[in-house]
């Protein structure tokens with residue numbers, strides 16, 4: 120069983136989706152986990168502590184100041200005796216309280232007192248989910264290292280549809296497995312004991328609540344690299360923009376939407392031995408996100424002011440403190456592929472650039488399953504024959520492991 124012997128603390132928030140948390144308890148136990156539940160006051164309006172206790176086979180906890188609860192297991196013990204904490208449903212209110220570090224009930228106190236990895240599964244009305252305050256809280260939580268699963272888009276309890284539905288219990292269990300799997304120290308493989316940070320996918324830069332700036336990146340190459348690094352024994356953190364490809368097994372995935380969220384998640388994931396920046400980060404974002412949908416209003420269209428996004432790769436490669444031993448960038452080019460990659464190597468300060476031709480002549484690399492790459496570093500250029508993205512990922516990870524070993528032995 121994949122969660123065999125793990126101790127999971129499930130914090131149930133106060134939303135209509137709380138009933139799904141009961142199913143989650145069963146799913147986690149099916150995979151071998153021991154589950155203890157904490158219910159917020161709001162949660163108890165939707166599900167009872169008795170139901171949570173019956174399904175978990177353990178007492179359910181509700182009150183910070185309850186003498187019986189505290190006598191049975193104090194809040195600090197609840198926080199300490201967990202290998203992971205799952206918050207489902209994570210309501211807008213609970214996310215806000217977590218983001219601001221409040222400890223005004225048992226749930227938030229335990230969340231503040233734990234050092235275990237935290238996974239939240241948000242669920243709320245789509246308008247609340249899109250509200251700038253919730254976006255801010257989400258960004259803060261991600262920067263604090265909190266993993267997020269969902270929410271999914273679809274019909275809601277209310278007559279409104281959009282992102283806000285709680286992820287399905289099986290999806291939450293899978294995300295938890297990935298989070299914990301990535302923390303089990305690897306003992307075998309050329310990257311055993313190493314932490315590898317990978318960025319992947321596009322970023323979405325909102326213009327208004329319905330529109331965004333994006334690109335055609337699918338995340339296939341970056342995700343394949345994360346999977347190959349995990350298979351090589353590394354602990355892998357994958358910071359991914361919005362993609363439809365599945366999470367690679369055994370990898371901790373941090374999902375982000377914008378370049379600035381990606382930058383914060385990368386900072387939070389450091390230190391790492393290797394940074395591989397395969398994401399197609401949007402160079403520009405809308406200078407200001409309109410709070411409501413921009414209207415046509417006839418006449419000439421209002422110009423869209425743009426602001427430059429942070430260069431995440433350059434920021435990490437040029438760190439004087441805590442720079443990964445090896446920083447690898449990607450260059451998706453439509454013209455002068457190698458000359459542009461050489462210039463990028465110098466300008467960004469990375470150790471290796473993996474260049475590919477994404478023009479139509481290059482064979483539909485973006486979104487496709489194959490890639491033709493050229494490895495550009497200070498020593499020169501090495502061109503590889505066209506291959507599947509998984510194969511490219513495996514070869515690249517082998518090369519990175521060899522470069523890292525050579526560096527640490529003091530040879531160039």
Ligand code: C5P
Pocket residue numbers: 318378396397398399400401402428429430431432433447448449450451463
């Ligand atoms: O400058 P350009 O976008 O062509 O550089 C591509 C490389 O830089 C990729 O490795 C990409 O992940 C990284 N990058 C980044 N942050 C940006 C832009 C690009 O990390 N804002």
